[in-house]
Amino acid sequence: MALTHLSLSHFRNIASAELDLTTGVNVFCGSNGSGKTSLLEAVHMLATGRSFRSRQHKSVIQQGAGGLTVFAQLDSGYSLGVERLSDGSGRIRINRAPAESSSQLASCLPLQVINSDSFSALDGGPGVRRRLLDWTVFHVEHSFAQAWKNYQSALRQRNALLRRGKITPDLLSVWEQRLAESGNSVDRLRFALFEQLRAVMTLLLDELPQALRQSPLAGVEVSYRRGWRREQDLQAALEESREGDLAQGHTRIGPHRADLRFSVGGEGAQSILSRGQQKMLVCALRTAMAVLVCRHGDKPVFLVDDLPSELDANNQELFAHWVSRCASQVLVTGIEAETTSRPWLRLPSPWNCPRMFHVEHGCISVEPSSAAQ
Numbered sequence: 472m473a474l475t476h477l478s479l480s481h482f483r484n485i486a487s488a489e490l491d492l493t494t495g496v497n498v499f500c501g502s503n504g505s506g507k508t509s510l511l512e513a514v515h516m517l518a519t520g521r522s523f524r525s526r527q528h529k530s531v532i533q534q535g536a537g538g539l540t541v542f543a544q545l546d547s548g549y550s551l552g553v554e555r556l557s558d559g560s561g562r563i564r565i566n567r568a569p570a571e572s573s574s575q576l577a578s579c580l581p582l583q584v585i586n587s588d589s590f591s592a593l594d595g596g597p598g599v600r601r602r603l604l605d606w607t608v609f610h611v612e613h614s615f616a617q618a619w620k621n622y623q624s625a626l627r628q629r630n631a632l633l634r635r636g637k638i639t640p641d642l643l644s645v646w647e648q649r650l651a652e653s654g655n656s657v658d659r660l661r662f663a664l665f666e667q668l669r670a671v672m673t674l675l676l677d678e679l680p681q682a683l684r685q686s687p688l689a690g691v692e693v694s695y696r697r698g699w700r701r702e703q704d705l706q707a708a709l710e711e712s713r714e715g716d717l718a719q720g721h722t723r724i725g726p727h728r729a730d731l732r733f734s735v736g737g738e739g740a741q742s743i744l745s746r747g748q749q750k751m752l753v754c755a756l757r758t759a760m761a762v763l764v765c766r767h768g769d770k771p772v773f774l775v776d777d778l779p780s781e782l783d784a785n786n787q788e789l790f791a792h793w794v795s796r797c798a799s800q801v802l803v804t805g806i807e808a809e810t811t812s813r814p815w816l817r818l819p820s821p822w823n824c825p826r827m828f829h830v831e832h833g834c835i836s837v838e839p840s841s842a843a844q
């Protein structure tokens with residue numbers, strides 16, 4: 472799926488923009504503070520209903536404006552629209568009809584983001600990595616969304632009982648049975664996907680340039696922790712943890728505590744790898760996620776904020792090569808047009824003819840030389 476047309480209004484410093492995008496690479500260049508990241512943030516809002524920089528919609532609305540809108544036409548025939556008003560209200564529309572939830576947006580527009588926050592996949596909490604794994608399972612296994620919903624509902628019920636205190640074991644065990652049933656489904660789907668993810672990451676890391684193949688990056692191990700002891704049945708584990716859960720007032724084990732771990736020789740990868748090596752690991756993870764989604768038919772769109780930062784020319788080219796195999800479209804930002812477009816130029820068509828946009832004080836214009844492509 473690719474965006475063919477994008478309209479923004481009152482999105483941070485972008486008062487208004489109407490952009491025709493190309494399948495393949497769209498490069499947005501401009502000086503610091505010109506509005507490049509804001510443009511990617513707007514596309515992210517279109518795919519998720521929220522910003523990747525702020526939980527507060529208000530801070531994203533242009534100062535002095537009453538609300539923002541983002542609208543896109545996709546090559547799949549879908550149109551998506553998000554409106555956020557400064558009073559906190561908002562609307563999401565798919566094909567101009569109101570959407571029930573933001574997860575409907577995600578189904579229409581699978582999106583991968585690589586930006587400075589992406590490092591949190593290595594140094595952030597388990598929730599960050601869990602969400603990455605779940606994004607992939609959600610797009611690949613359509614039964615996952617319901618299994619996860621059932622699990623969360625049973626979890627809420629058990630937690631409410633735990634907080635109430637005086638409850639009979641019989642009552643708890645009813646919810647534990649439901650929790651275990653849905654939790655086992657969530658875990659099964661996640662684990663099957665994880666195994667595929669690890670296999671694709673291994674293939675990608677085998678393509679690293681010689682210098683990196685001799686680095687700790689080549690020895691990264693990825694493991695999955697399901698959220699309770701491996702050899703134990705989930706229902707038995709819940710029963711066993713009852714006493715402590717009652718004391719704490721919440722369920723301390725289960726798939727809501729799952730994690731992915733990236734390690735080198737038993738140490739966390741973030742404490743061994745250089746910053747550039749970490750970025751390549753994150754790029755391999757994001758690419759592997761996209762490859763799995765792509766195998767099921769939907770090629771994701773990649774948003775890449777400042778690709779050249781932290782990566783040398785070889786690694787930028789390798790990443791561009793990875794992306795060209797699993798993405799429908801890339802929106803990439805950088806300060807300089809030449810360095811930002813260079814990694815794509817040796818790829819086959821359409822990747823080798825990026826559409827170039829110039830961003831200045833919130834105004835986005837297509838460079839005359841690429842307008843006709």
Ligand SMILES: Nc1ncnc2c1ncn2[C@@H]1O[C@H](COP(=O)(O)OP(=O)(O)OP(=O)(O)O)[C@@H](O)[C@H]1O
Binds near residue numbers: 502508509532533
């Ligand atoms: N709500 C808002 N209303 C108006 N302007 C805003 C708002 N929020 C942020 N800005 C401004 O919008 C500008 C665009 O920021 P953005 O992060 O998109 O720039 P950028 O081109 O990605 O810069 P850099 O190269 O430094 O990362 C900044 O000058 C910022 O101060």
